[in-house]
Amino acid sequence: MAADDELASRVGSFITSKTGASAVAISGLRRLTGGASRETWSLDSTITHADGHDETLPLILQRDVRGAPKELSRPMEFALMRAAFDAGVPAPEPMWMGDETIGAGESFFVRCVEGETLPRRLLREEVYAKARDAMPAQLGKALAQIHRIDPAKQGLAALPGPPASVPPAEYEVRRYEQIFRMIASEPHPAFELAFRWLAARVASQRNASRQRTLVHGDFRIGNVLFGAEGLRLVLDWELAHLGDPMEDLGFICVRSWRFGGPKPVGGIGEREPFFAAYEAAGGGKVDPERVHFWEVFGNLRWGIICLSQARTYLDGVSSSVELASIGRRAAETEWELLSLID
Amino acid sequence: MHDRPTADELLRAVELLLDDQLVPALDGAAKYNARVAANVIRTVRRELQHEGRQLDAEWRGLDLVLGAEARPPGATPMRQKLHERNEELSERIRSGDADEGRFRELVLAHVRDTIHAKLEVSNPGWIDG
Numbered sequence: 001m002a003a004d005d006e007l008a009s010r011v012g013s014f015i016t017s018k019t020g021a022s023a024v025a026i027s028g029l030r031r032l033t034g035g036a037s038r039e040t041w042s043l044d045s046t047i048t049h050a051d052g053h054d055e056t057l058p059l060i061l062q063r064d065v066r067g068a069p070k071e072l073s074r075p076m077e078f079a080l081m082r083a084a085f086d087a088g089v090p091a092p093e094p095m096w097m098g099d100e101t102i103g104a105g106e107s108f109f110v111r112c113v114e115g116e117t118l119p120r121r122l123l124r125e126e127v128y129a130k131a132r133d134a135m136p137a138q139l140g141k142a143l144a145q146i147h148r149i150d151p152a153k154q155g156l157a158a159l160p161g162p163p164a165s166v167p168p169a170e171y172e173v174r175r176y177e178q179i180f181r182m183i184a185s186e187p188h189p190a191f192e193l194a195f196r197w198l199a200a201r202v203a204s205q206r207n208a209s210r211q212r213t214l215v216h217g218d219f220r221i222g223n224v225l226f227g228a229e230g231l232r233l234v235l236d237w238e239l240a241h242l243g244d245p246m247e248d249l250g251f252i253c254v255r256s257w258r259f260g261g262p263k264p265v266g267g268i269g270e271r272e273p274f275f276a277a278y279e280a281a282g283g284g285k286v287d288p289e290r291v292h293f294w295e296v297f298g299n300l301r302w303g304i305i306c307l308s309q310a311r312t313y314l315d316g317v318s319s320s321v322e323l324a325s326i327g328r329r330a331a332e333t334e335w336e337l338l339s340l341i342d
Numbered sequence: 343m344h345d346r347p348t349a350d351e352l353l354r355a356v357e358l359l360l361d362d363q364l365v366p367a368l369d370g371a372a373k374y375n376a377r378v379a380a381n382v383i384r385t386v387r388r389e390l391q392h393e394g395r396q397l398d399a400e401w402r403g404l405d406l407v408l409g410a411e412a413r414p415p416g417a418t419p420m421r422q423k424l425h426e427r428n429e430e431l432s433e434r435i436r437s438g439d440a441d442e443g444r445f446r447e448l449v450l451a452h453v454r455d456t457i458h459a460k461l462e463v464s465n466p467g468w469i470d471g
Binding site (some may be wrong): 033113186187188189190192193195200260293320321322324328329330332333334338342 | 373374375377378381382385425428429431432436437438442449450451453454457458459460461463464465468469471
């Protein structure tokens with residue numbers, strides 16, 4: 001507990017220096033999640049401004065362990081959320097990058113928004129009936145807004161992505177095949193069949209899939225905040241990259257992200273109205289065949305991520321029972337892949 | 343021969359402890375991890391129940407796809423040899439042999455059976471879900 005009090009006091013001083021407030025009180029500091037590499041905290045700050053009025057600002061702090069591996073640097077993720085928030089995307093509002101007083105690794109603060117994140121609640125609870133109806137179209141619109149952000153104009157050109165000469169589909173398939181060859185302990189004939197299927201289509205779509213935009217990279221139910229009325233925030237921006245916008249539309253259709261729901265888009269929506277909302281919000285023409293390609297890729301990618309999470313346990317990097325057991329979930333994606341590519 | 347409880351009976355006791363005592367008593371991450379642990383116990387129990395039959399079936403399936411081979415005695419050499427045969431099957435797929443035709447049909451049917459077997463152990467609800 002003493003360590004938490006110490007962090008609260010350092011956060012208070014930090015916010016004072018950032019806002020020029022005459023006083024800042026921190027309350028309710030608690031850790032929401034913590035992994036081997038990243039911690040998420042929530043807290044309330046009460047900021048007393050120089051003119052005497054009080055402002056209550058609920059915050060989320062994300063903090064890395066020093067030297068933890070990650071896909072995006074924190075300043076890049078911060079800049080990305082800033083660009084998304086300014087473009088009207090329902091994204092977390094970035095407040096400040098943290099400094100060395102907040103933690104040894106990189107950190108940032110975003111404004112905390114109330115809401116629910118558990119997919120099973122969205123799919124099953126009566127209170128979210130309206131949200132289930134509204135969200136497919138809201139997700140389509142949010143995705144269109146994300147894809148319309150111009151990475152070059154927003155200082156996001158350094159995001160990971162394929163070199164100009166390589167189509168995004170070819171690049172992503174090759175990248176995940178390399179990861180798969182590096183980490184898999186056992187042969188996976190179903191994944192081999194999927195790689196053959198994807199390779200055949202990468203070749204025939206070489207021109208069609210050359211288009212590249214900002215891609216969220218982890219766009220699915222499970223990475224959004226919602227309320228009774230529907231979508232509130234698109235979260236988890238750390239896998240963002242430059243690529244084919246159809247990648248995000250395919251990924252949200254992956255069966256693992258339907259959480260037992262009957263419909264293809266996150267378990268709650270049909271493809272057509274989701275695509276229509278995306279196009280109506282200026283997201284460009286949807287190519288269902290390319291979306292299907294990315295859905296197949298999304299299943300394969302999630303399957304490979306399952307293997308890589310188990311790898312951290314097998315290599316002794318983590319002792320988490322969750323990471324260990326996720327290794328057996330690869331079979332779910334293999335099953336789905338077999339029916340998608342037959 | 344070991345005394346009773348059998349391996350399955352011992353695991354059942356751990357499963358009950360997790361489900362009936364630890365999960366209800368815990369909160370947050372510990373509660374979540376206890377749920378995951380109970381599911382792991384269920385997976386292991388199903389694996390113990392099905393493993394002999396599943397290894398047999400996988401061997402016979404590979405005989406149909408790759409040609410019959412003599413079966414090594416004992417579970418450990420069997421697993422090792424299955425690994426090698428699956429490497430061979432993967433190599434055949436990578437080289438394009440299963441891109442079309444009769445061999446593709448054989449491979450798809452066999453691979454579907456093996457994934458079905460994996461899911462019978464890891465998540466039976468996924469098969470018809």
